[in-house]
Amino acid sequence: MAKVLMKGNEAIGEAAIRAGCLNYFAYPITPQSEVAEYLSKRMPEAGGVFLQGESEVAVGYMIFGAAGAGARVFTTSSSPGVSLMSEAISYIAGAQCPAVFVNIIRGGPGLGGILPSQADYFQATKGGGHGDYRLLVMAPASVQEAVEMVMKAFPLAEKYRNPVMILGDGLIGQMMEPVEFPDGLRSEPTNKDDWATNGMDSRNSDKQNLVKSLFLDPKALNDNNLALKAKYDRMKIEEVRYEPYNLDSPYQALIVSYGTMSRVCRTVIDNLKSEGIEVAMIRPQTLFPFPEKAIHDAADVDGCKIVFSIEMSMGQMVEDVERCIKGKRPVEWYGKCGGDVPTPEEIMEIIKERL
Amino acid sequence: MGKIFTKPEALSDNHTHYCPGCTHGVIHRLVAEAIDELGIKGRTVGIAPVGCAVLAYNYFTFDFQEAAHGRAPAMATGIKRVRPDLIVFTYQGDGDLASIGMGEIIHAANRGEKFTTIFVNNAVYGMTGGQMAPTTMPNQRTTTSPLGRNVEDTGMPIKMAELLSALQTPGYITRQTVIKPKYIVKAKKAIKQAFTYQVERRCFSLVEVVSTCPTNWGMTPLDAIDWAENTLLPYYPLGEYKTPE
Amino acid sequence: MQNEVMFAGFGGQGILLSAKILAHAAMEEGFEVVWIPSYGPEMRGGTAYCTVVVSDRPIGSPIIKNPGHLVAMNKPSLLKFAPVVKPGGVILINSSLVPDRSGRGDVNELSVPVTDIAKELGSVKAANIVALSAFVAKSKIVPWESIKRCIHDEFKEKTKFMELNMKATEEGRKAGEA
Numbered sequence: 001m002a003k004v005l006m007k008g009n010e011a012i013g014e015a016a017i018r019a020g021c022l023n024y025f026a027y028p029i030t031p032q033s034e035v036a037e038y039l040s041k042r043m044p045e046a047g048g049v050f051l052q053g054e055s056e057v058a059v060g061y062m063i064f065g066a067a068g069a070g071a072r073v074f075t076t077s078s079s080p081g082v083s084l085m086s087e088a089i090s091y092i093a094g095a096q097c098p099a100v101f102v103n104i105i106r107g108g109p110g111l112g113g114i115l116p117s118q119a120d121y122f123q124a125t126k127g128g129g130h131g132d133y134r135l136l137v138m139a140p141a142s143v144q145e146a147v148e149m150v151m152k153a154f155p156l157a158e159k160y161r162n163p164v165m166i167l168g169d170g171l172i173g174q175m176m177e178p179v180e181f182p183d184g185l186r187s188e189p190t191n192k193d194d195w196a197t198n199g200m201d202s203r204n205s206d207k208q209n210l211v212k213s214l215f216l217d218p219k220a221l222n223d224n225n226l227a228l229k230a231k232y233d234r235m236k237i238e239e240v241r242y243e244p245y246n247l248d249s250p251y252q253a254l255i256v257s258y259g260t261m262s263r264v265c266r267t268v269i270d271n272l273k274s275e276g277i278e279v280a281m282i283r284p285q286t287l288f289p290f291p292e293k294a295i296h297d298a299a300d301v302d303g304c305k306i307v308f309s310i311e312m313s314m315g316q317m318v319e320d321v322e323r324c325i326k327g328k329r330p331v332e333w334y335g336k337c338g339g340d341v342p343t344p345e346e347i348m349e350i351i352k353e354r355l
Numbered sequence: 356m357g358k359i360f361t362k363p364e365a366l367s368d369n370h371t372h373y374c375p376g377c378t379h380g381v382i383h384r385l386v387a388e389a390i391d392e393l394g395i396k397g398r399t400v401g402i403a404p405v406g407c408a409v410l411a412y413n414y415f416t417f418d419f420q421e422a423a424h425g426r427a428p429a430m431a432t433g434i435k436r437v438r439p440d441l442i443v444f445t446y447q448g449d450g451d452l453a454s455i456g457m458g459e460i461i462h463a464a465n466r467g468e469k470f471t472t473i474f475v476n477n478a479v480y481g482m483t484g485g486q487m488a489p490t491t492m493p494n495q496r497t498t499t500s501p502l503g504r505n506v507e508d509t510g511m512p513i514k515m516a517e518l519l520s521a522l523q524t525p526g527y528i529t530r531q532t533v534i535k536p537k538y539i540v541k542a543k544k545a546i547k548q549a550f551t552y553q554v555e556r557r558c559f560s561l562v563e564v565v566s567t568c569p570t571n572w573g574m575t576p577l578d579a580i581d582w583a584e585n586t587l588l589p590y591y592p593l594g595e596y597k598t599p600e
Numbered sequence: 601m602q603n604e605v606m607f608a609g610f611g612g613q614g615i616l617l618s619a620k621i622l623a624h625a626a627m628e629e630g631f632e633v634v635w636i637p638s639y640g641p642e643m644r645g646g647t648a649y650c651t652v653v654v655s656d657r658p659i660g661s662p663i664i665k666n667p668g669h670l671v672a673m674n675k676p677s678l679l680k681f682a683p684v685v686k687p688g689g690v691i692l693i694n695s696s697l698v699p700d701r702s703g704r705g706d707v708n709e710l711s712v713p714v715t716d717i718a719k720e721l722g723s724v725k726a727a728n729i730v731a732l733s734a735f736v737a738k739s740k741i742v743p744w745e746s747i748k749r750c751i752h753d754e755f756k757e758k759t760k761f762m763e764l765n766m767k768a769t770e771e772g773r774k775a776g777e778a
Contacts, residue, residue: 003627005620005623005624005627005633005635171636171662171663174636174637175634175635175636175637175662176620176623176634176635177633177634177635178627178632178633260662263659263660263661263662264660264661264663265660266658266660266661267660267661270660341661341663343661343663343665344660344661345665
């Protein structure tokens with residue numbers, strides 16, 4: 001298929017349809033409203049469901065209801081909206097339903113701003129809602145990667161019966177890049193007869209299916225949490241994804257950066273190389289599970305003096321980076337969080353100063 | 356001799372956890388009878404609320420989802436939109452529907468979502484221990500209005516059937532009660548009618564059922580029935596508030 | 601080799617569209633390309649700008665502080681962005697609305713009354729296409745036939761604007777080559 005030039009938000013909507021997801025519920029919020037605008041036209045064309053809910057709170061539960069009934073379903077939102085959906089996300093994780101959430105992050109806290117940010121790292125990776133749950137979190141660095149991650153998110157959500165979150169920033173949603181929608185990433189929804197409330201007649205059964213997160217018996221609740229933990233442990237083994245950059249050079253410093261910020265860092269690394277300074281990067285593509293071993297091993301090589309976590313936040317991922325490195329190298333954070341994306345020039349200056 | 360009385364197939368054999376004199380059991384049975392009579396058990400999904408009926412799924416024999424507090428209408432919307440062939444109902448109390456879930460029920464009704472809501476109004480929060488609800492009567496004592504509900508402070512009780520009837524979208528809205536056999540017969544008819552409208556894919560339907568809570572009202576079951584009849588029914592008049600015709 | 605073009609002007613001057621057409625043409629020519637809008641409050645009537653990055657290898661930072669070229673459709677855009685254009689770049693000034701010059705001796709400056717040209721053709725709305733065409737004719741950032749085809753594609757389904765915009769394309773080229 002030929003490449004088309006598409007805005008990230010629209011490409012995300014199209015990717016879901018191409019992946020085989022025909023159910024979308026959403027509430028408008030900048031900077032991702034184009035997804036809803038695009039799908040309000042495109043979903044009916046594709047024979048799917050589009051509904052603008054009355055709030056992100058309600059949308060979260062529309063997703064829960066639809067997912068519980070066995071449908072492939074997704075929504076998109078931005079930071080304040082995701083806060084409102086976090087209640088439902090906790091329930092969906094507790095009830096073990098598959099669903100896909102896209103957060104095109106804007107600056108916070110509170111209303112914050114509408115420009116790009118990565119300040120929802122904690123919310124996405126450590127659980128924005130209550131209880132012991134995790135999301136499988138993927139962070140695209142280009143429109144093409146956003147498309148591919150959205151398409152892969154649905155079978156992953158079904159594999160684990162767990163919500164998957166795509167964590168993009170405002171730029172991923174707003175910019176246009178050439179994209180293609182790989183046919184190979186289209187997938188058939190899995191059979192959900194053993195747990196979904198799809199109606200007993202639909203599955204020729206007279207056994208009731210329950211979708212619930214309430215376990216009043218302490219042992220039953222502990223068992224449910226153990227079952228969830230087993231899934232998260234399996235994700236740590238099977239789903240870690242990252243991209244190394246310039247790791248073959250004799251680098252003196254390692255950058256850990258993701259999403260739009262990692263592209264700026266790629267420019268930094270190229271520019272420094274031309275000045276004779278070698279810096280490498282690990283770009284996490286999954287934020288949970290986090291590429292712990294890759295980061296540890298990359299930091300642990302001889303010659304690597306320092307590790308930088310460069311983020312559009314006031315230092316969130318840096319805590320995970322420190323955890324991976326176990327004190328073997330100094331770890332520094334650099335970032336900005338108002339929508340003003342750090343430039344290659346200012347990052348180069350910081351790195352040169354420290355080396 | 357033929358069998359003249361039997362338990363509905365849609366009801367399970369489990370003993371309920373409801374208190375003596377509670378009307379949930381009667382309402383569960385009416386719902387189950389309507390589902391049996393319409394032959395829809397195999398394609399019905401119920402949604403349990405947060406409240407005393409949180410475990411309702413233990414007492415029915417068909418599929419169930421369990422909602423967060425107040426969000427049952429949003430979940431029902433999600434199910435019904437992706438599976439219009441399923442019969443979906445929410446079963447909600449007054450705290451769930453008229454307080455924390457006010458937004459969800461109004462918008463679902465206004466969109467004309469084609470599911471059914473059974474709204475059990477007993478003028479008090481049950482499961483959390485008898486706190487004041489939006490439907491608590493003026494001067495009614497609860498654990499959070501120990502001197503009686505002060506309407507100067509907390510407003511007047513919300514009349515949900517009337518409020519939802521004001522929406523311009525067609526729907527079926529009725530208020531019934533189950534405190535005496537003569538009312539139960541009518542309530543049964545209304546519940547079956549509500550499901551029938553859904554089976555016909557006609558409209559949103561809601562049956563408000565004025566109920567008792569002897570435990571949290573601090574009354575015997577018999578006194579509770581009297582209080583409901585003499586205090587609740589005059590404020591919450593029974594009848595059909597809206598029909599899709 | 602990477603090249604960046606900043607389109608800037610008032611909201612409503614068609615900045616995003618002319619940038620998109622250039623991005624489209626660059627993509628068709630096999631380049632890597634990114635189109636980055638300013639999507640802040642600017643999009644509600646104030647100054648809008650949009651950057652197109654064209655490169656022969658994967659594009660790193662999409663945030664461009666020093667663009668290679670500038671198309672300035674109004675005065676605030678020229679004042680704000682002319683000083684940051686890289687030496688040797690093209691600065692196209694809409695002289696219908698901007699009497700000023702860039703004040704830069706190290707750039708390739710071109711003043712074209714794009715709004716007046718569009719007005720003569722029948723609608724000021726085509727000013728963005730005049731500017732785009734003049735800019736491409738001058739900078740040769742993509743082959744002329746490529747931009748012409750992409751402008752044509754853009755108006756394929758908006759037939760009533762086709763003739764106007766194809767005329768604007770031609771007039772823009774003449775002004776750019778002058």
